[in-house]
Amino acid sequence: MCSKEETVNPSQDWRRLLKRGVAEIIVEDEMVKLLESGRPLRLKQGFDPSRPDIHLGHVVGLRKLRQFQELGHQVILIVGDWTAQIGDPSGQSATRSMLSAEEVRANAETYMRQFFKVINREKTQVVWQSEWFAKFGLADVVRLTSKFTVAQFLARDDFAKRFAAGRPIAITELLYPLMQAYDSVQVQADVEFGGTDQKFNCLVGRELQQMMGQRQQQVFLMPLLVGTDGVQKMSKSLGNYIAVEEPPDQMYGKVMSIPDSLMMGYFELLTDISDDELEEYRKKLSEQCISPMLLKKRLAREIVAQFHGEAPALEAEAGFERVFQKREAPREAQEVTRELLERLQEFSRRGIEPMVAMGTVGQPPREYLVSLSLLLVEAGVVKSRGEAKRLIQQRAVEVDDSTAINDDCRISLGSTIRVGKRRFLKVAED
RNA sequence: GGAGGGGUGGGUGAGUGGUUAAUACCAGCAGACUGUAAAUCUGCCGCCUGAAACGGCUGCGCAGGUUCGAAUCCUGCCCCCUCCA
Numbered sequence: 001m002c003s004k005e006e007t008v009n010p011s012q013d014w015r016r017l018l019k020r021g022v023a024e025i026i027v028e029d030e031m032v033k034l035l036e037s038g039r040p041l042r043l044k045q046g047f048d049p050s051r052p053d054i055h056l057g058h059v060v061g062l063r064k065l066r067q068f069q070e071l072g073h074q075v076i077l078i079v080g081d082w083t084a085q086i087g088d089p090s091g092q093s094a095t096r097s098m099l100s101a102e103e104v105r106a107n108a109e110t111y112m113r114q115f116f117k118v119i120n121r122e123k124t125q126v127v128w129q130s131e132w133f134a135k136f137g138l139a140d141v142v143r144l145t146s147k148f149t150v151a152q153f154l155a156r157d158d159f160a161k162r163f164a165a166g167r168p169i170a171i172t173e174l175l176y177p178l179m180q181a182y183d184s185v186q187v188q189a190d191v192e193f194g195g196t197d198q199k200f201n202c203l204v205g206r207e208l209q210q211m212m213g214q215r216q217q218q219v220f221l222m223p224l225l226v227g228t229d230g231v232q233k234m235s236k237s238l239g240n241y242i243a244v245e246e247p248p249d250q251m252y253g254k255v256m257s258i259p260d261s262l263m264m265g266y267f268e269l270l271t272d273i274s275d276d277e278l279e280e281y282r283k284k285l286s287e288q289c290i291s292p293m294l295l296k297k298r299l300a301r302e303i304v305a306q307f308h309g310e311a312p313a314l315e316a317e318a319g320f321e322r323v324f325q326k327r328e329a330p331r332e333a334q335e336v337t338r339e340l341l342e343r344l345q346e347f348s349r350r351g352i353e354p355m356v357a358m359g360t361v362g363q364p365p366r367e368y369l370v371s372l373s374l375l376l377v378e379a380g381v382v383k384s385r386g387e388a389k390r391l392i393q394q395r396a397v398e399v400d401d402s403t404a405i406n407d408d409c410r411i412s413l414g415s416t417i418r419v420g421k422r423r424f425l426k427v428a429e430d
Numbered sequence: 431g432g433a434g435g436g437g438u439g440g441g442u443g444a445g446u447g448g449u450u451a452a453u454a455c456c457a458g459c460a461g462a463c464u465g466u467a468a469a470u471c472u473g474c475c476g477c478c479u480g481a482a483a484c485g486g487c488u489g490c491g492c493a494g495g496u497u498c499g500a501a502u503c504c505u506g507c508c509c510c511c512u513c514c515a
Contacts, residue, residue, distance in 0.1 A: 229457090230467085230468085238457090239440095239457085239458090253466060254466090256465080256466060256467080257467075258467075259467055260465090260467050260468065261467085261468080262467095263467090291465080292465075292467070293465040294465090296465080296467075297465095320466085323466090324466050325465080325466090384476085384477065384478085385477085385478075385479090386476085386477065386478075387459085387474090387475085389480095390459090390460080390473095390474055390475080391459080391460065393460095393473090393474085394459090394461060394473065394474065395460080395461065396459085396460045396461070406481075407480095407481085419460095420459075420460060420461095421466060422466075
């Protein structure tokens with residue numbers, strides 16, 4: 001590298017954006033030329049409103065978009081209200097059911113609320129696919145499809161695999177990349193952003209643009225974030241995701257639960273920590289002169305702060321330390337009311353002497369004999385009574401720091417009940 | 431139009447009349463160990479009653495039927511897949 005590039009120079013800022021946390025740029029040279037031209041670029045990002053939840057996996061790409069925005073480029077957000085009806089075929093086998101117009105609208109709103117937590121709304125243009133596809137006729141469809149062959153589409157990895165395995169590929173699924181490509185034509189995209197699994201679709205966009213006499217868009221592919229399980233890509237259907245709208249303490253906890261091996265990747269893709277610092281951490285980790293746990297706490301803090309702010313992030317950290325490191329009860333827990341206890345006591349009395357430990361005569365009691373399993377079910381922490389009983393048997397339930405041995409249990413006002421590691425109930429004081 | 435295969439618990443997938451609430455694996459939950467990491471070990475993993483159960487209920491696409499007894503047999507229906515044309 002020449003020394004010129006190391007100086008802080010606004011016109012060079014974008015060079016960094018092409019390096020960090022990027023899986024592939026097609027075509028990189030052209031991308032560089034575009035950026036050098038100094039013209040504000042039209043950055044296309046589409047989404048499918050059949051699944052409106054944004055998680056950290058999506059955030060990887062959104063952060064990149066945001067960074068380009070900050071250099072003055074324009075984001076075009078495409079609401080895939082038509083492709084939503086087809087269902088995203090990438091990797092998955094299931095054909096999704098069609099959504100009603102209202103559902104799509106509601107999903108789109110939910111999506112955008114989350115989207116703009118990362119993306120600057122001012123520099124974003126939102127367009128709906130129906131703006132052009134609603135006018136599409138069969139003739140248009142024929143024209144569009146006639147430009148491509150089945151063989152071309154079978155080149156796509158997941159189609160090829162399914163075809164080879166004799167598994168079904170719906171015709172509408174073949175339409176999906178075409179529609180996405182046509183979006184690029186409509187909005188005259190300069191760059192399309194997506195995860196590496198979007199490569200094929202984005203490339204179809206390039207081809208179609210060329211056929212329609214437009215300049216080809218560049219394709220910016222982001223690595224897929226590995227989910228909390230440490231194995232598969234983060235996705236809602238696999239349940240290994242951290243959602244953008246997750247409350248601070250949960251978000252913090254989920255980050256803490258990722259395997260150490262993912263930590264540096266998360267730092268790289270999801271935080272602004274400098275490359276130098278990243279390098280330093282990497283080194284220290286491999287030399288074992290930094291505690292992975294402390295480093296991960298920093299990661300969790302950084303991530304939570306991005307979505308909830310500094311103060312809530314620190315609070316989440318304090319809560320985490322309290323509950324999981326010191327094993328104390330959380331500050332706030334779901335409350336069990338006295339009414340519930342009274343009701344349960346009636347229920348479980350069954351011939352046992354009506355009274356156990358009461359308060360002063362004439363005063364309401366401070367302690368109740370209840371069925372613990374029933375209490376857990378009624379409070380909604382556990383699905384069934386059987387499950388609750390199993391948990392008790394497995395010594396997973398604690399009442400005021402002592403393990404509950406059997407189902408019949410004395411519960412006092414103000415008691416804390418813990419189920420497993422993370423479920424808590426607090427009995428009302430009065 | 432023809433031939434064949436299949437629909438089983440969150441997923442994959444055994445089971446072809448009775449110790450089958452249903453093998454196994456994955457996921458999940460809990461305990462031990464810990465850093466809510468990894469690895470490891472152990473237990474659980476339909477619902478209800480119960481201290482517990484070899485107690486009851488529901489359950490193998492849907493609806494009926496045969497049988498002392500059916501996920502397993504019969505009838506009808508719905509859905510899916512493959513191959514040939």
